[in-house]
Amino acid sequence: MNMENAQTEHISKQFDVEMENIRSGVLTMGGLVERQLAGALHALGSEENIDLLTVVKAREKEINQMQVDIDHQCAQIIVRRQPAAIDLRTVLTISKVVSDLERIGDEAKKIARRAARLQGNDRLIKMQYFETIHAGELAQQALGRVLNAFARLDVNEAIAAYDSDEEIDIAFDVIMRQLIGFMMEDPRTISSGLDVLFVAKWIERIGDHAKNIAEAVVQIVMGKDVRHASLEEIKAELEQD
């Protein structure tokens, strides 16, 4: 191996290390967001969550900081390493992934806050929590799936997250119909019913963000922008390969 090759290899190894750092940063951030969501769902299902909001607030700061740091690392690696092709695509896409992760964290924070306010509501509305928590678990599943898909660059796992998102949308529609029923039966439940409805809406949005991340993973692996493609189109493309 001549000097030049050795140097190229050295630079390429450095690059790999930096890329790996960014990728593991995304997964660490994803883990924090997962905990934020788990905390929010716990708050919905439990009566004792006095300290929860403090934890949620602290964790949100951490998540926000990670987003800023990872974005900065992405810009740095572009300037210093001039990545091309799949590497550049990965870097540019990661910047979007962290933005979706940050927004999932945001929705989780809102759920936790609203859960604190919902404490002590009447039993009828409370029953709706179970449905909502179920939708929340689907969102957790979707988030777990896209993080796994990102970690292993696994398109099939990413596509599985599309299904989770659909299930969440269906769960949301069920919750909404049931809530309308309760509210019409007893208009005194309207105000707290809307609180539950907003929680369900935020969970639905978590599913949307998870789907965006799934699309990002597909984009990284397939080298194709699939954000506006249907699942059928993506699957057809995969079968061609």
Add this chain to the structure above:
Amino acid sequence: MNMENAQTEHISKQFDVEMENIRSGVLTMGGLVERQLAGALHALGSEENIDLLTVVKAREKEINQMQVDIDHQCAQIIVRRQPAAIDLRTVLTISKVVSDLERIGDEAKKIARRAARLQGNDRLIKMQYFETIHAGELAQQALGRVLNAFARLDVNEAIAAYDSDEEIDIAFDVIMRQLIGFMMEDPRTISSGLDVLFVAKWIERIGDHAKNIAEAVVQIVMGKDVRHASLEEIKAELEQD
């Protein structure tokens, strides 16, 4: 001027032209999104909008395609021109701006669809449209402001959009309180009341996206990540300069 300088200048001019193309692409896309929002608000206020959904759907395709194209142009300019400092920051930030623009277009599409469904609702709920359209006009104002701010890299105009977002949030709270009142008084209005509530929620999210774009403009100009900074912190920073 020696050959090398001449060549450098040529490359730099080419770069300027490409950057200008991307920037004007963003503004064209912004104009489309503005029209999408205007169409949606028109649908809310009018009785005749038979062809509206066709127009909205066609325009959405155009908006989506512009997002994909601009993202591609950004990746191309990074590979070919290796921009640094403010140029790189601009390119990376633009990719986020178009993602927020695309989502504003999405919300507008949802509003237009729901508006079509709301046709023929009872007068009581219909009165709420005026409030909602008012909130929508604030969102239009916010969008117009951030596009101007982006066009002229004007931090003050960007900051003005923060205020619009706050006004939208207040308008949303008013709508929500009034709707709860109507729904409690007459439970038959619950279902259509929720339709209006969702429309208001989508308008509120347009305000959020406009604020994200405002933050992006501040970030481009000030070279600082201000996504998680308060308006006071940004203003203090501006006064230091």
